[in-house]
Amino acid sequence: MSMDKLWLIAKREYLVRVKRKAFIIATLLTPIGLGLLMFVSGYLAAKGGSSSKKILVKDDSGVFENAKKTSKLYTFDFSEAPVDRLIEDYKTQGYDLFLHIPEFKDNKLTRQQVDYFTTEKLGITAIEGIERNIENAFKEYKISVSGIDRGLYDSFKMTVALENGAKDEDGGQEDTSGKLSIIIGTVLGGAMGFVMYMVIFIYGGMVMRSVMEEKINRIVEVVISSVKPTTLMLGKILGVGGVGLTQLAIWLILIPLVTIGVTSVMGIQQDPAQLQELAAQANGLPQDLDDFNLAQILDEVKKLNWWLIIPSFVVFFFGGYFIYSSMFAAIGSAIGDDMGEGQQLMFPIIIPVILAFVMMQGTIQNPNGGMAIFGSLFPLTSPIIMPSRLAFDPPLWQVFLSIAILVLSCWFFAWLAGRIYRVGILMYGKKISFKELGKWLFYKA
Amino acid sequence: MSILSLKNVVKQYHNHRAVDGVSFEVEKQKIFGLLGPNGAGKTSLIRIITTITGADSGEIYIDGEKLSTHHPKDIGYMPEERGLYKKMKVGEQLLYLSQLKGLSTKEAKENIMHWLNKFEITDWWNKKIEELSKGMQQKIQFVATVVHNPKLIILDEPFTGLDPINTNLIKDEIAQLKANGASIIFSTHRMEQVEEICEDIVLINAGKVVLEGSVSEVKQKFKENQFRIEFKGDRIPDFSGYNIISKDKNSVTIKLNPNTSGNEILKYAVQQGTLITAFNEILPSLNDIFIKQARS
Numbered sequence: 001m002s003m004d005k006l007w008l009i010a011k012r013e014y015l016v017r018v019k020r021k022a023f024i025i026a027t028l029l030t031p032i033g034l035g036l037l038m039f040v041s042g043y044l045a046a047k048g049g050s051s052s053k054k055i056l057v058k059d060d061s062g063v064f065e066n067a068k069k070t071s072k073l074y075t076f077d078f079s080e081a082p083v084d085r086l087i088e089d090y091k092t093q094g095y096d097l098f099l100h101i102p103e104f105k106d107n108k109l110t111r112q113q114v115d116y117f118t119t120e121k122l123g124i125t126a127i128e129g130i131e132r133n134i135e136n137a138f139k140e141y142k143i144s145v146s147g148i149d150r151g152l153y154d155s156f157k158m159t160v161a162l163e164n165g166a167k168d169e170d171g172g173q174e175d176t177s178g179k180l181s182i183i184i185g186t187v188l189g190g191a192m193g194f195v196m197y198m199v200i201f202i203y204g205g206m207v208m209r210s211v212m213e214e215k216i217n218r219i220v221e222v223v224i225s226s227v228k229p230t231t232l233m234l235g236k237i238l239g240v241g242g243v244g245l246t247q248l249a250i251w252l253i254l255i256p257l258v259t260i261g262v263t264s265v266m267g268i269q270q271d272p273a274q275l276q277e278l279a280a281q282a283n284g285l286p287q288d289l290d291d292f293n294l295a296q297i298l299d300e301v302k303k304l305n306w307w308l309i310i311p312s313f314v315v316f317f318f319g320g321y322f323i324y325s326s327m328f329a330a331i332g333s334a335i336g337d338d339m340g341e342g343q344q345l346m347f348p349i350i351i352p353v354i355l356a357f358v359m360m361q362g363t364i365q366n367p368n369g370g371m372a373i374f375g376s377l378f379p380l381t382s383p384i385i386m387p388s389r390l391a392f393d394p395p396l397w398q399v400f401l402s403i404a405i406l407v408l409s410c411w412f413f414a415w416l417a418g419r420i421y422r423v424g425i426l427m428y429g430k431k432i433s434f435k436e437l438g439k440w441l442f443y444k445a
Numbered sequence: 446m447s448i449l450s451l452k453n454v455v456k457q458y459h460n461h462r463a464v465d466g467v468s469f470e471v472e473k474q475k476i477f478g479l480l481g482p483n484g485a486g487k488t489s490l491i492r493i494i495t496t497i498t499g500a501d502s503g504e505i506y507i508d509g510e511k512l513s514t515h516h517p518k519d520i521g522y523m524p525e526e527r528g529l530y531k532k533m534k535v536g537e538q539l540l541y542l543s544q545l546k547g548l549s550t551k552e553a554k555e556n557i558m559h560w561l562n563k564f565e566i567t568d569w570w571n572k573k574i575e576e577l578s579k580g581m582q583q584k585i586q587f588v589a590t591v592v593h594n595p596k597l598i599i600l601d602e603p604f605t606g607l608d609p610i611n612t613n614l615i616k617d618e619i620a621q622l623k624a625n626g627a628s629i630i631f632s633t634h635r636m637e638q639v640e641e642i643c644e645d646i647v648l649i650n651a652g653k654v655v656l657e658g659s660v661s662e663v664k665q666k667f668k669e670n671q672f673r674i675e676f677k678g679d680r681i682p683d684f685s686g687y688n689i690i691s692k693d694k695n696s697v698t699i700k701l702n703p704n705t706s707g708n709e710i711l712k713y714a715v716q717q718g719t720l721i722t723a724f725n726e727i728l729p730s731l732n733d734i735f736i737k738q739a740r741s
Contacts, residue, residue: 008541008545009545012541016530016532020532217528217530217531218524218526218527218528219527219528219529221497221522221524221526221527222522222524222527222542222586222589223545225495225496225497225517225520225522225524226542226545226546227517228514426492428526439459443459
């Protein structure tokens with residue numbers, strides 16, 4: 001294969017795309033759009049919208065009325081007027097919602113029904129938020145009337161922290177399976193898997209369109225009278241890969257900048273307590289990262305084995321992109337000008353990618369389970385699954401075995417795709433089936 | 446000495462033999478017609494010569510050397526199904542295609558400018574292909590085919606889509622390229638163009654060579670001993686003893702027996718006192734030969 005020509009083709013593919021207005025716009029607009037989205041959603045959350053509500057309450061026993069309320073999302077006002085009148089009037093008095101808390105008769109009751117009246121449909125987060133406010137009031141009330149010492153009551157609460165007790169060679173705590181590192185691993189693994197998933201579809205699709213374009217334009221025969229079809233295909237994959245790297249690199253710089261910019265602007269406007277309450281409401285989970293401070297998180301991030309993670313991610317990035325874009329190139333050559341007819345040919349590409357993406361969710365939950373190990377070795381899923389495991393310190397032999405299988409598979413898929421491609425690009429006006437593609441593999445060059 | 450020589454070339458696709466033992470030679474500095482009906486195997490053959498595909502068996506020589514991967518730089522190929530990158534500019538496109546043929550950037554630029562000057566289209570350098578008409582794009586395709594000074598130029602239906610002025614322009618350039626030492630293989634269905642341009646031809650049908658030779662040889666081979674006599678005056682001669690193919694007020698076309706010469710009918714006409722204005726042997730057109738051979 002002529003390296004000069006491979007380089008020439010890759011250069012053209014790269015420059016043609018990078019110079020396009022659509023590329024420049026997409027590359028710049030994505031971070032800006034993301035920032036705008038953050039800003040708008042933050043703004044809406046801060047400026048009320050669904051989250052900040054004025055609520056009129058008729059509390060028959062006064063339990064809630066007398067309790068200390070800390071919510072920043074809800075303003076509660078109380079009225080002694082008859083319920084029927086309040087149901088009719090709350091709206092005209094400027095309230096979003098009317099709550100009726102019936103008489104609380106028995107301290108032993110563990111369930112109390114509260115009726116609400118509103119013209120708008122309440123979301124689950126709002127309902128749960130209001131419930132939590134009233135529940136807290138009842139809890140405090142029950143503690144005070146039962147005569148239990150507050151300190152005693154608080155001591156009933158118990159938090160268990162499951163930490164890895166194994167020591168490393170230096171006698172220090174081995175951090176890699178600590179809770180924080182698991183949280184960080186989950187976030188990082190999910191992010192890396194997701195990036196791979198996007199890369200395969202965006203840039204693999206770009207390679208496919210490029211192949212189809214050459215076939216439809218009828219330029220391909222002129223080009224392959226100068227270079228081997230495989231050189232043309234590989235040049236395309238390299239060039240588009242370069243476009244992908246450029247775009248990702250720009251995003252890697254711009255997205256954090258935009259994020260920092262937006263959060264610093266939003267930060268001034270927003271009350272952190274309100275944000276926290278919103279977050280707690282939104283996922284209903286214990287606020288995982290609230291248990292840790294920023295210094296701890298940074299410390300834990302620094303402790304990750306970046307010398308393994310970054311180079312391995314780069315290898316899986318290229319390997320995954322290469323395997324899938326070869327397949328996209330082969331399919332593109334077979335589809336030609338009839339995109340509709342070619343849809344079915346896409347299944348062998350789409351199915352493993354989606355499968356890998358689904359498997360990734362399971363892998364993050366159980367990074368050393370059987371599915372995770374299989375998924376990170378099988379070459380069609382490993383480019384997504386292995387990066388999602390990297391932050392969990394998988395056994396080194398698995399990483400290297402996975403890379404070895406990946407590299408061999410790259411070679412195999414390049415060969416396979418090349419065989420289909422060289423026939424496909426010169427084939428016009430024929431409906432292509434999988435059987436037909438199979439035959440092409442055995443055509444002599 | 447031949448620029449291209451094929452010996453018993455075979456190409457089989459699955460259950461269809463596209464090229465079936467084809468042998469022929471293309472003389473240097475000649476314009477050679479590669480003819481055949483649709484599906485005869487011309488494109489398969491051209492793709493083998495241009496190294497796009499390989500032959501299953503047989504031998505191919507370019508200028509005496511066995512065909513190999515370094516030969517594409519000696520060949521300029523303009524396929525029938527041709528196009529350009531629509532979004533690319535004329536200059537960068539020609540630069541790219543000529544660099545793929547192995548020219549350095551400097552050489553490529555010089556050669557491209559030479560051709561653009563020749564066609565008086567230097568101001569197209571920065572135009573995108575999609576801004577050009579189909580005929581204008583054809584000119585660019587022609588330049589792309591010859592920009593690297595190939596020894597062997599293969600043109601598949603080069604005149605489709607061109608107006609008469611541009612057709613003549615390209616014809617002149619083909620003649621010029623030949624005069625400068627290039628050999629040209631010309632593939633077309635337009636037989637009148639073949640008669641006008643080509644010196645030698647090969648006719649392929651169902652993957653096999655059915656006819657080859659110089660245009661005049663082929664015509665001689667297929668002539669049917671027909672003569673046309675033109676005359677004037679009131680006396681219409683009586684040719685009733687002959688096999689008359691057609692006649693009108695001032696001419697008659699007669700088919701003679703294979704062992705009868707033209708002199709005999711001429712002598713007969715003179716004896717009849719006919720005022721002869723023209724006498725010529727009718728040779729079959731390549732079109733007739735093509736149709737006849739393709740049908741058989």
